[in-house]
Amino acid sequence: MAARIAVVEDEEALSILLRYNLESEGYVVDTVMRGDEADIRLKEEIPDLLILDWMLPGLSGVELCRRIRMRPETQDLPIIMLTARGEESERVRGLSVGADDYVVKPFSAPELMARVRAMLRRAKPERISGRLAAGDIALDRQSHRVHRAGREIRLGPTEFRLLEFLMQSPGRVFSREQLLDGVWGRDVYVDERTVDVHVGRLRKAINRGRERDPIRTVRGAGYSFDETFQTNRSPKSASVPA
């Protein structure tokens, strides 16, 4: 069952962007524009995760967060707060009223998606699909194991996250910057060439002999997990073990 995510955000463009990105990751999304409306909605239905803007009409994100934490049925609801850049004291207040994490605007969508996944994995591991599979490659998020054509593939933690990230959105081309945000996190300073190094390591680990390389280099753009990989797999490849 897909995780249900509520987005409380009064900037329409951002709300639409969040819905698009969350839905493309398979989540069920509810969007609300006002704080007071969200307060009512949350009494009727409790999502698996809440993305909450700081400044909202009707009722502020901070006040809403405080109310959510006071109600026993929502006291453990995972909350990611969106704040404006540089509002250090607000961030601290956000965390002190009970937000689990905060993301500073403007943020990149892949970065926020990574935070959402990380939080759901901690709070509701059963709501994240444990397994990603494409062609003869299977990735198990719980055991952190990867198999190709029946053999186990040993990957370092970064290569694992990189493969997971790419396999989540097959066909979508990610720039090196987006991969850095999504896989390494934006707070970490890493040179963009680092991405190439790790993609190289990942390819070396997963491709053997004449096996088809599922990672596509898009010149001038970045990398993507080839969505046609499943249909054009090499004739020698075995099926994925159950």
Ligand code: CA
């Ligand atoms: Ca706002």
